[in-house]
Every structure is written in structure tokens, then in C-alpha cells.
Amino acid sequence: xxxxxxxxxxxxxxxxxxxxxxxxxxxxxxxxxxxxxxxxxxxxxxxxxxxxxxxxxxxxxxxxxxxxxxxxxxxxxxxxxxxxxxxxxxxxxxxxxxxxxxxxxxxxxxxxxxxxxxxxxxxxxxxxxxxxxxxxxxxxxxxxxxxxxxxxxxxxxxxxxxxxxxxxxxxxxxxxxxxxxxxxxxxxxxxxxxxxxxxxxxxxxxxxxxxxxxxxxxxxxxxxxxxxxxxxxxxxxxxxxxxxxxxxxxxxxxxxxxxxxxxxxxxxxxxxxxxxxxxxxxxxxxxxxxxxxxxxxxxxxxxxxxxxxxxxxxxxxxxxxxxxxxxxxxxxxxxxxxxxxxxxxxxxxxxxxxxxxxxxxxxxxxxxxxxxxxxxxxxxxxxxxxxxxxxxxxxxxxxxxxxxxxxxxxxx
Amino acid sequence: xxxxxxxxxxxxxxxxxxxxxxxxxxxxxxxxxxxxxxxxxxxxxxxxxxxxxxxxxxxxxxxxxxxxxxxxxxxxxxxxxxxxxxxxxxxxxxxxxxxxxxxxxxxxxxxxxxxxxxxxxxxxxxxxxxxxxxxxxxxxxxxxxxxxxxxxxxxxxxxxxxxxxxxxxxxxxxxxxxxxxxxxxxxxxxxxxxxxxxxxxxxxxxxxxxxxxxxxxxxxxxxxxxxxxxxxxxxxxxxxxxxxxxxxxxxxxxxxxxxxxxxxxxxxxxxxxxxxxxxxxxxxxxxxxxxxxxxxxxxxxxxxxxxxxxxxxxxxxxxxxxxxxxxxxxxxxxxxxxxxxxxxxxxxxxxxxxxxxxxxxxxxxxxxxxxxxxxxxxxxxxxxxxxxxxxxxxxxxxxxxxxxxxxxxxxx
Numbered sequence: 001x002x003x004x005x006x007x008x009x010x011x012x013x014x015x016x017x018x019x020x021x022x023x024x025x026x027x028x029x030x031x032x033x034x035x036x037x038x039x040x041x042x043x044x045x046x047x048x049x050x051x052x053x054x055x056x057x058x059x060x061x062x063x064x065x066x067x068x069x070x071x072x073x074x075x076x077x078x079x080x081x082x083x084x085x086x087x088x089x090x091x092x093x094x095x096x097x098x099x100x101x102x103x104x105x106x107x108x109x110x111x112x113x114x115x116x117x118x119x120x121x122x123x124x125x126x127x128x129x130x131x132x133x134x135x136x137x138x139x140x141x142x143x144x145x146x147x148x149x150x151x152x153x154x155x156x157x158x159x160x161x162x163x164x165x166x167x168x169x170x171x172x173x174x175x176x177x178x179x180x181x182x183x184x185x186x187x188x189x190x191x192x193x194x195x196x197x198x199x200x201x202x203x204x205x206x207x208x209x210x211x212x213x214x215x216x217x218x219x220x221x222x223x224x225x226x227x228x229x230x231x232x233x234x235x236x237x238x239x240x241x242x243x244x245x246x247x248x249x250x251x252x253x254x255x256x257x258x259x260x261x262x263x264x265x266x267x268x269x270x271x272x273x274x275x276x277x278x279x280x281x282x283x284x285x286x287x288x289x290x291x292x293x294x295x296x297x298x299x300x301x302x303x304x305x306x307x308x309x310x311x312x313x314x315x316x317x318x319x320x321x322x323x324x325x326x327x328x329x330x331x332x333x334x335x336x337x338x339x340x341x342x343x344x345x346x347x348x349x350x351x352x353x354x355x356x357x358x359x360x361x362x363x364x365x366x367x368x369x370x371x372x373x374x375x376x377x378x379x380x381x382x383x384x385x386x387x388x389x390x391x392x393x394x395x396x397x398x399x400x401x402x403x404x405x406x407x408x409x410x411x412x
Numbered sequence: 413x414x415x416x417x418x419x420x421x422x423x424x425x426x427x428x429x430x431x432x433x434x435x436x437x438x439x440x441x442x443x444x445x446x447x448x449x450x451x452x453x454x455x456x457x458x459x460x461x462x463x464x465x466x467x468x469x470x471x472x473x474x475x476x477x478x479x480x481x482x483x484x485x486x487x488x489x490x491x492x493x494x495x496x497x498x499x500x501x502x503x504x505x506x507x508x509x510x511x512x513x514x515x516x517x518x519x520x521x522x523x524x525x526x527x528x529x530x531x532x533x534x535x536x537x538x539x540x541x542x543x544x545x546x547x548x549x550x551x552x553x554x555x556x557x558x559x560x561x562x563x564x565x566x567x568x569x570x571x572x573x574x575x576x577x578x579x580x581x582x583x584x585x586x587x588x589x590x591x592x593x594x595x596x597x598x599x600x601x602x603x604x605x606x607x608x609x610x611x612x613x614x615x616x617x618x619x620x621x622x623x624x625x626x627x628x629x630x631x632x633x634x635x636x637x638x639x640x641x642x643x644x645x646x647x648x649x650x651x652x653x654x655x656x657x658x659x660x661x662x663x664x665x666x667x668x669x670x671x672x673x674x675x676x677x678x679x680x681x682x683x684x685x686x687x688x689x690x691x692x693x694x695x696x697x698x699x700x701x702x703x704x705x706x707x708x709x710x711x712x713x714x715x716x717x718x719x720x721x722x723x724x725x726x727x728x729x730x731x732x733x734x735x736x737x738x739x740x741x742x743x744x745x746x747x748x749x750x751x752x753x754x755x756x757x758x759x760x761x762x763x764x765x766x767x768x769x770x771x772x773x774x775x776x777x778x779x780x781x782x783x784x785x786x787x788x789x790x791x792x793x794x795x796x797x798x799x800x801x802x803x804x805x806x807x808x809x810x811x812x813x814x815x816x817x818x819x820x821x822x823x824x
Contacts, residue, residue: 084797088750128800291747323799328740335703338500385496387735388540389801406818 002399003050004030005043006057009379011064011342012040012364013349019304020342022349022380023363030063032370035398040364058374061393062383064345065364066135066371068352069326071263071284071313073173074139075122075156077109080318084292103143103177106318110143110153119156125316125324126166130403132327133373133392137166138313138356140211142173150174150197154206165402167371169356171239172198172207175227177218190223194230202234209260209356213241214250221253228257237357243268255279261311261355265298266290277307282355285347286315287332293320300337310339311355312347331387341384370399414811415462416442417455418469421791423476423754424452424776425761431716432754434761434792435775442475444782447810452776470786473805474795476757477776478547478783480764481738483675483696483725485585486551487534487568489521492730496704515555515589518730522555522565531568537728537736538578542815544739545785545804549578550725550768552623554585562586562609566618577814579783581768583651584610584619587639589630602635606642614646621672621768625653626662633665640669649769655680667691673723673767677710678702689719694767697759698727699744705732712749722751723767724759743799753796782811 010030012023031039031050039047083101087093096102110118126137139157144150154170161168174193182189201207210231212224218241219227228238238257242250244264251272254262262276263284276283283303290297300310312333315321323329326348333344353362361369374394377383383391395403422442424435443451443462451462495513499505508514522530538549551569556562566582573580586605594601613619622643624636630653631639640650650669654662656676663684666674674688675696688695695715702709712722724745727733735741738760745756765774773781786806789795795803807815 079794079798081791081794081797084746085752085754085793088746088752090750128802132801294747294750322797325800328799334496334500335706338502338706340497340500342497379493381497382491382493385493385734386491387740388737389544390540 001031001033001038001050001053003046003053003055004058004063005055006060007043007063008058008060009062010040010364011062011345011380013065013346014363014365015350015354015359019310019346019351020340022342022346024380028063030364030372032399035369037364037366037368037370039366060378062375062377062379063364064133064373064375064380065349065362066373066395066397067133067326067348068136068362069129069134069313069316069324069348070138070261070311070352070355071286071315072137072139072324073142073315073317074125074137075110075118075153076106076143076318077111077113077118078106078318079322080105083319084322103319104180107143107145107179111149115152115156118153119159122156122160126160129166129324129326130395131392132325133375133395134326135166135371135373135395135397136169136353136361138169138171140171140173141207142176142211145174145176145179147192147197147200151200151206154201158206165397165400167361167397169358170207171209171211171356172201172236173211173213175212175219175224177213190227193227198231198234198236202236208237209239210236211239211241214248214253215241215244216246216248221248221250224253225257228259239263243272247272251276251281251283254281260357263313264289265303266295268299268303273303273306273308276303280309282309282311282351284311284313284355285333285337286313286321286329287336288323288325288329289315289321291332291336292322297337300333300339304339304343309351309354310343310347311351312339312344313352327391331384334384341380344384345380370396372396413443413445413450413462413465415458415465415467416470416475417467418472419455419475420472421474422452422776423474423757423792425477425758426775426777427762427766427771431722431758431763432752434754434758436792440475442776442784444811447781449776449778449780449782451778472790474787474789474791475776476545476785476787476792477761477774478785478807478809479545479738479760480548480774481541481546481725481728481736481760482550482673482723482764482767483698483727484549484551484736485554485727485729486537486549487522487530487565488518488555488730489523489525489530490518490730491734492517495731496734515731516592519555519557519591523561527564527568530565531571534568534572538572541578541736541738542807543804544737545787545807546738547578547783547785547807547809548581548765548773550581550583552583552585553619554588554623557586557588557591559604559609559612563612563618566613570618577809577812579773579809581770582619583621583623584613584648585623585625587624587631587636589625602639605639610643610646610648614648620649621651622648623651623653626660626665627653627656628658628660633660633662636665637669640671651675655684659684663688663693663695666693672769676701677715678707680711680715685715685718685720688715692721694721694723694763696723696725696767697745697749698725698733698741699748700735700737700741701727701733703744703748704734709749712745712751716751716755721763721766722755722759723763724751724756725764739803743796746796753792756796757792782808784808
């Protein structure tokens with residue numbers, strides 16, 4: 001039962017409370033037993049029962065819950081670096097798509113990749129995310145778009161979940177786009193999703209959630225309703241990619257369907273904001289994607305002011321967000337969306353857990369998982385103000401240290 | 413005379429040529445002798461004379477010239493993290509200033525700090541910048557604003573330059589703002605600059621350049637002319653902070669005064685762009701500052717299209733740009749300013765050297781300094797597309813490896 005002391009600032013990030021309420025404790029101590037938090041509070045109040053336990057010093061650093069990236073497309077084939085340059089030079093996306101680029105090229109590369117290849121790449125990404133303090137990652141399928149290749153992506157995620165150390169949450173996104181082979185019969189593809197893929201995936205326990213991309217170029221609100229209602233009968237929770245380019249009332253649809261989250265929301269309407277606030281739906285902001293796309297970000301302040309919990313994630317994918325740097329996404333949530341550092345942190349901890357209905361992670365309170373990060377900074381404001389790489393000193397998952405900086409890497 | 417082989421891509425970044433011309437060589441080799449580059453080219457063409465020399469493998473990675481951060485305010489006292497949160501919450505800068513914050517608080521903290529304290533902090537920043545591949549740093553004074561404290565800042569820079577390993581270029585920025593004790597007699601402060609500080613600083617060889625912040629809240633174009641003309645008589649080159657908040661014709665003024673660079677330029681006019689293009693003045697873009705300030709960035713594409721060389725730097729300072737992450741600045745130059753990765757790279761190498769008239773660094777060509785960086789990426793586009801920390805594998809200055817990742821840190 002280790003005791004971590006000499007913590008300058010500890011943020012408990014309670015699930016309850018508003019966006020900026022992160023439960024700061026100065027001069028704190030943290031006690032854990034096995035995989036779980038046993039006690040947290042001021043160092044002077046450490047209970048007698050723990051007084052004789054082995055102590056470790058955080059050396060005046062800051063402790064936060066393990067960061068949760070609640071929206072990624074982690075396993076994919078290929079990259080699209082050439083498109084990045086093309087887009088900067090002004091080539092329209094439709095022209096890139098005509099040349100065989102865009103999401104179709106990722107679908108092609110993902111289908112062509114073996115499960116072993118996809119696993120190896122995703123394994124490398126997760127390993128690098130440890131040094132960013134990311135302890136849980138939500139992973140979407142959606143680059144297979146047929147039975148074989150959607151199952152392949154989801155089996156990669158299951159293997160990663162079994163391997164650890166990160167916790168992996170899988171989401172089925174067969175309704176990402178309509179694959180080209182079904183472009184003249186989209187109803188047939190939707191039947192494939194509802195009649196074959198969803199039952200198979202739910203039966204194998206390969207995902208907890210089903211996600212639909214609601215957009216003019218993807219699925220209509222009615223199609224999303226159909227797909228997510230079937231998913232619900234198979235025990236899969238609902239998530240939505242909503243209101244990214246066009247306001248189709250996706251936020252309100254998420255509220256209506258009792259979705260755990262609606263993600264993107266760059267173009268969300270006031271009506272949808274009100275509906276999400278009433279339903280308690282989490283809004284997932286993806287500021288890396290909006291920056292890469294040259295788009296205005298989700299109006300996070302309006303959502304927060306209306307009482308919608310706002311999570312912040314990377315959207316890591318090879319097209320619109322080829323970065324898994326959640327620290328960078330949080331910094332952009334501050335600089336581009338006027339979220340405070342405390343609000344951004346809550347969006348990648350307690351509210352990120354809420355985006356897939358986990359109530360055992362995202363906060364540092366007794367009986368929650370002992371997932372936490374030691375940061376080389378004296379407080380949360382300073383962490384996202386003085387942006388620099390290498391601020392994570394140690395990453396702990398379920399009470400085990402899974403990554404630590406060597407002493408020579410630490411700044412003075 | 414070491415030979416580095418198995419370089420997937422090497423960017424020579426020649427001083428001549430347009431913004432996007434970075435002299436890419438695939439399957440390259442690099443030979444250096446002592447502090448200088450001896451030969452660069454395709455690996456198959458390595459001259460007989462070097463064939464027997466000891467070889468090292470770059471293992472299929474990418475090599476670029478050492479990165480040059482050509483605009484920082486490196487040595488300062490205190491931080492302003494609290495202001496960061498205040499500004500996000502909507503507190504106006506004038507209100508923050510009224511509470512004793514803003515630049516005045518940094519001047520106060522810098523005056524209060526000893527030379528040893530300032531040196532220790534700046535030393536730590538430079539050490540961390542090595543792992544970002546930054547081999548040369550331009551450092552401005554301007555938080556002392558009196559004889560004693562301006563000299564103190566510049567002596568810190570001289571000590572850092574003597575210590576190495578980075579090359580340090582010092583710039584005198586006594587004309588940063590008018591200090592509060594002279595607010596009723598700005599002419600007296602300008603006389604202090606022209607009659608006492610500039611002669612003293614030039615006499616001690618403490619700076620090569622003199623910089624003036626031209627802005628409604630700082631110095632007028634006429635005042636800048638006066639100061640920089642005196643500086644020129646003492647052998648100091650000219651630089652300007654120009655057109656950041658207000659278009660005062662700062663770009664054209666820089667061209668008129670034959671300044672090495674005009675920096676910021678978020679509000680530059682077409683007339684100033686044309687004047688800078690004609691004079692060959694370097695425009696230094698500071699995308700971290702504009703993002704932290706919630707401002708539109710310099711219209712880099714318009715400048716590039718007009719033929720102005722655009723450098724990219726961090727502006728590292730505790731107020732508007734509390735980050736020395738030049739990699740991040742380059743990524744923002746792409747995502748926010750539509751510069752291509754090649755154009756951004758040229759802006760932090762050859763054109764950054766040009767921003768302070770150095771012709772021995774910033775490019776990998778024979779007799780230039782052997783300052784280079786090995787990147788864990790296969791090409792320049794991929795480097796700034798797939799943004800992630802830890803891409804620098806090795807940093808070399810004057811032929812000496814001054815920083816290297818341990819093998820365990822490298823991704824697979």
C-alpha cells in the first residue's frame with residue numbers, strides 16, 4: 001500500500017461538479033492499494049493506518065488522474081502525409097479524393113494490412129502515448145467497412161486491451177462512410193451493418209459502443225437512428241460524430257438517443273446545445289482536427305456555459321488529425337477554445353470517462369482505479385501555459401508504474 | 413572526418429532559392445571535418461577520399477540543418493501563468509496591467525533577479541531546447557529597461573554563448589516599452605538609450621543587433637528611426653518588432669532602415685510587403701504568440717508569394733509566448749499559416765540565419781558549420797504532418813553530438 005507524498009498540487013477531478021471543478025489539493029498525499037485508490041487528501045491528514053507504509057516523494061510535482069483519450073481511430077493502414085502538403089497548397093479535398101486519396105485510401109490500406117501489421121503499428125502508438133500520460137484510449141473501427149476488416153480492426157483493439165498497460169475501449173464505427181462498393185445501394189450497406197455486423201460484434205463482445213458519422217457526405221439522422229436503435233437492442237451504447245461540417249441537428253439527435261457522447265460539434269445549433277445540456281450528453285471536442293482542417297473549433301465556451309460537459313480528445317487518425325498528442329490537444333482547447341487549464345483537464349479525465357460511461361477511472365478518489373500521472377510542473381495553469389514536451393515524469397496504471405522518465409531527462 | 417550514411421532524406425536548405433527550395437537529397441551521406449561540413453550528396457557519390465573514413469548509419473532517418481530560433485526573449489524573471497487563466501476567462505489586458513500584471517511584472521521580476529538566477533533559468537531552457545534540435549538561439553534583452561539590468565540580461569547571454577553548446581546571438585531591445593519611471597518623459601528614456609546604453613553595449617560587444625518595438629503602446633516609427641540610426645553608427649544592425657497590433661508601416665520602415673528582419677507583421681500592409689520584398693528584408697513569423705494572443709497570424713502566404721523570405725521562430729517570453737517549442741511553432745506555421753513543411757523548415761534554418769545575417773549556419777553545404785539534427789521520420793512532410801514529441805534523435809553542433817536519445821526512447 002504505497003503512499004505518495006510531497007505533491008505540490010493534486011487534482012482529484014471529481015465526476016460531479018462543473019467543468020472547472022477539479023478538486024485541487026495542495027501539499028497532498030495519495031495512497032493506493034493494489035489497483036485502487038485508497039485515500040487522497042492533505043499530507044498532514046494522512047490517516048494513522050497508512051503512516052507506517054512505505055513512502056515515495058513526488059518531489060513537489062503535480063499529480064493528475066491518468067489522461068483519457070476518448071476519441072481515436074487508432075488502428076489504420078498507411079499515412080497521408082502527401083495530402084497534408086497538397087491541402088496546404090490549396091488542392092481541394094474532392095480533387096484529392098478523385099486522385100484516390102482521402103478516407104478511401106485509408107480504407108484501402110487498412111483492408112490490405114494484416115491484423116499483425118495493424119497491431120504492431122497501434123502497439124507503437126500506445127507505447128508512445130504512455131510518455132504523454134495517456135492511460136485509457138477509446139479506439140474506433142471504421143476503416144474496414146466490411147465484415148472481415150471491421151472485425152480485424154476490433155480484434156486488434158481486443159488484443160491491445162488484453163496486453164495492457166493502457167485500458168482500451170472499443171467502439172464500432174462501421175457507419176463511418178458508405179464504402180464505394182455500396183455507393184449505388186446504401187440501404188444494402190446499412191442492412192449489412194444492422195443485420196450482420198452489429199449482431200456479430202456484439203456477440204463476440206468486441207465493442208461496447210456503436211458510433212455513426214452523421215453528415216451530408218456520410219449518414220442522415222434517420223439512418224443513424226435506425227443503426228443505433230438496432231445497436232441498442234444488442235446492448236451497444238450510442239455515440240455520434242455530429243455537426244462537424246453541417247448542422248444536421250446531430251447534438252439534439254444524440255440527446256434524443258441517449259447517446260453517451262456527441263463528438264466534433266463545430267457547427268452545433270443553440271437547440272442542440274440545450275438538448276444536450278438537458279440530457280447530460282458529453283460533447284467531445286477535437287481541436288487537433290479543426291486545426292488540421294483549417295476550421296473554427298467547437299464553440300466550447302457556449303456549451304460549457306449552457307451546462308454541457310465538454311471532453312477533449314485527439315481524434316487521432318491519418319487524415320484530419322494525424323497526432324495522438326493529447327497534451328497538445330489540451331493546450332489547443334485553452335488557446336483556441338478559451339477553456340481554462342482546469343476545464344481542459346476535466347475534459348481529458350472525469351468527463352472523458354463519462355463519454356463512454358466508465359465510472360471507475362478519470363478521478364482520483366477512493367475505490368477508483370489508481371491511474372495517475374506525475375507532472376513536472378507546480379500547478380495545472382502552469383502546465384498548459386508553459387507548453388513544452390516532456391512534462392510527464394511518471395505514468396501509473398492500476399497502481400503499477402508503466403512509464404517513468406530517467407533522472408537524466410528531467411529538467412533542473 | 414566522420415561520414416554519416418543511410419540518410420533517407422537530407423535537406424540542405426540552401427540560403428539561395430525560394431521559400432520551398434530545401435535541396436532534398438534522398439539516400440544521402442554527410443561528411444564533416446572538425447566543425448565544418450566537408451561534403452554532402454548522394455551516398456553512391458561519396459568521394460574516394462572519404463571512402464575509408466569511419467562511417468555511422470542514420471538508420472534510414474532524416475537529416476536537417478540545426479534549427480535556429482531567431483526570435484526569443486530567453487532570460488527573464490518570474491512567470492505569468494495566472495494571467496494565462498485570467499485572459500482565457502476574458503479579463504482584458506489593461507485590467508491585468510492595472511493589477512500589476514503584464515510586461516511590467518516581468519520587468520519587475522527580471523530587475524529583482526540576480527545575474528546568476530537569470531543564467532540558471534536560461535541555461536535550463538537551452539538544455540531542453542537541445543532535445544528539440546535547436547542549435548542556435550537569438551536572445552533579446554528588454555526586461556531590464558535601465559543600464560544595470562539591460563547589461564545584466566546581455567551578460568547572461570554572453571555567458572551562455574561562451575558556455576555553448578548552442579550558438580547564442582544577442583540583440584539589444586532596450587526599446588521594448590517605455591519603463592514606467594519615464595512615462596512622463598519618454599524623450600529622456602530615448603536619450604538614455606542613444607547616449608548611454610547603445611554606446612556602452614556596443615563598446616562591450618554585448619550585442620550585434622538593436623531591436624525596437626514599433627507600436628502605438630511602445631515606440632513610434634520616428635523614434636525607431638532615431639534609435640536605430642544611432643545604433644548603426646555604433647555598428648549594431650537593425651531589427652524591428654513591427655505591425656503586430658497596428659499597421660504603422662513597420663515593414664516598410666524595416667526595408668527603409670535596411671533592417672535584417674521585421675518580426676510579427678500580423679497587420680502588415682501590401683505596401684510594406686512590397687517594400688520588404690524589394691529590400692530583401694526577412695519577415696519573422698511568430699505563430700505561437702498569435703495563438704496565445706488569440707490573434708490571426710501573419711499572412712505568411714501573401715509575403716511568400718510576394719517574394720519575402722519568411723522565417724519562423726518561437727518568440728519565447730513569459731507573456732505572449734511562454735513556449736520554446738520550435739517544432740510546435742513550425743507545425744503551427746503549416747496548420748495556421750498554410751506554409752508547407754518545406755517552407756516552414758527553410759524558415760527555421762537558412763532564412764532564420766538570414767534574419768541575423770549569419771552566413772555560416774542554417775544550411776548543410778561545404779564549409780558551413782556542421783550543425784545538424786537527425787529526425788525519426790522518413791521525410792519532411794511526414795515530420796510536420798504526424799506531430800508527436802520526441803522526433804529528434806540526435807543534435808549535432810559544430811560536428812559534436814550534444815544531445816542524443818537513448819535507444820530505449822526510440823519508437824519502433
